[in-house]
Amino acid sequence: MTGKPGPTSAKPVVNKYLVMEKSRLNETVFKIRFLANDIAERVLPGEFVNVRPGPTFDPLLRRPFSVYLANPEEGWIDLLIKVVGPGTELLSRLEEGDLVDILGPLGRGFDLETVGTAVLVGGGIGIAPLVFLAHELLFLKKPVHFFQGFGNAGEVCGLEDLEALKIAPVVSTEDGSFGVKGLVTDPLRDFLRKQKDPEKIELFCCGPNPMLAAISNLPDSDRWKAQFSLETRMACGIGACMGCAVPTFDGEQYRLVCKDGPVFKKNEVWL
Ligand SMILES: Cc1cc2nc3c(=O)[nH]c(=O)nc-3n(C[C@H](O)[C@H](O)[C@H](O)COP(=O)(O)OP(=O)(O)OC[C@H]3O[C@@H](n4cnc5c(N)ncnc54)[C@H](O)[C@@H]3O)c2cc1C
Ligand code: FES
Numbered sequence: 488m489t490g491k492p493g494p495t496s497a498k499p500v501v502n503k504y505l506v507m508e509k510s511r512l513n514e515t516v517f518k519i520r521f522l523a524n525d526i527a528e529r530v531l532p533g534e535f536v537n538v539r540p541g542p543t544f545d546p547l548l549r550r551p552f553s554v555y556l557a558n559p560e561e562g563w564i565d566l567l568i569k570v571v572g573p574g575t576e577l578l579s580r581l582e583e584g585d586l587v588d589i590l591g592p593l594g595r596g597f598d599l600e601t602v603g604t605a606v607l608v609g610g611g612i613g614i615a616p617l618v619f620l621a622h623e624l625l626f627l628k629k630p631v632h633f634f635q636g637f638g639n640a641g642e643v644c645g646l647e648d649l650e651a652l653k654i655a656p657v658v659s660t661e662d663g664s665f666g667v668k669g670l671v672t673d674p675l676r677d678f679l680r681k682q683k684d685p686e687k688i689e690l691f692c693c694g695p696n697p698m699l700a701a702i703s704n705l706p707d708s709d710r711w712k713a714q715f716s717l718e719t720r721m722a723c724g725i726g727a728c729m730g731c732a733v734p735t736f737d738g739e740q741y742r743l744v745c746k747d748g749p750v751f752k753k754n755e756v757w758l
Pocket of ligand 2 (some may be wrong): 603720721722723724725726727728729730731732744745746
């Protein structure tokens with residue numbers, strides 16, 4: 488089942504946006520709030536922005552980040568940034584009052600047209616697009632279940648923002664230092680097995696590809712719907728360089744993660 492592509496918002500904008508606040512969520516993850524009225528009013532859950540990490544051309548390329556939360560009334564967007572290399576390191580050093588060059592929103596977000604019961608599954612920093620999605624689903628009065636997987640307790644983040652939405656996620660860590668011991672797919676498998684009406688379930692997943700592949704191979708996966716947000720490395724971010732091409736599920740064509748995704752329906756691309 489692939490269905491039609493997910494929604495895409497109005498034309499992207501590029502501008503310099505003010506850092507309103509920054510907080511550290513754990514050793515390597517920061518949340519940065521930008522005053523970005525024009526992005527906040529048009530972005531849809533699952534879409535991303537392309538951020539220039541610094542004022543110079545080193546690093547040369549913009550870096551893609553999911554929108555973690557957006558508030559069109561107050562005109563801000565939040566990004567969750569995990570430091571993994573030079574671009575994210577520069578962004579982690581931003582301070583209140585700095586101006587940052589951001590292009591967005593880009594890509595296609597989650598399709599909420601047919602969702603019944605939503606099951607959100609995030610691996611590591613893959614929770615980033617899911618908090619905004621949870622917000623939207625609650626607004627639409629949909630039941631939301633949330634599963635988060637991390638390597639260890641030190642990597643856990645996002646719990647306070649989910650608590651603010653009155654969502655109690657099932658958290659798992661691989662070493663058992665927080666929540667359930669094991670992979671996020673372990674409690675998810677148990678949950679799905681207990682569902683009397685799996686046809687009403689739709690999974691919304693974001694995380695490393697092996698996690699997404701494991702989810703799509705869970706027992707009875709043909710009975711529930713699923714959408715996967717990919718974190719594939721990007722270059723141009725606007726469909727011009729083919730740097731983010733992934734094969735379709737049948738292996739016959741390619742899709743561009745930056746333009747056709749990052750959200751794809753189950754069995755649309757090869758995970
Ligand atoms: C659609 C999309 C949404 C994303 N959303 C977020 C987000 O909300 N928060 C966040 O922290 N990160 C997110 N990422 C990943 C983020 O873009 C990269 O971590 C960032 O570009 C790394 O830049 P860097 O210069 O710090 O590191 P680089 O020097 O570019 O890379 C450092 C290390 O990280 C690895 N790496 C880089 N990019 C990726 C990637 N996409 N996936 C896996 N490994 C990677 C590299 O292989 C290398 O080992 C997203 C990526 C995509 C494609
Ligand atoms: S990153 Fe250039 S086409 Fe997708």
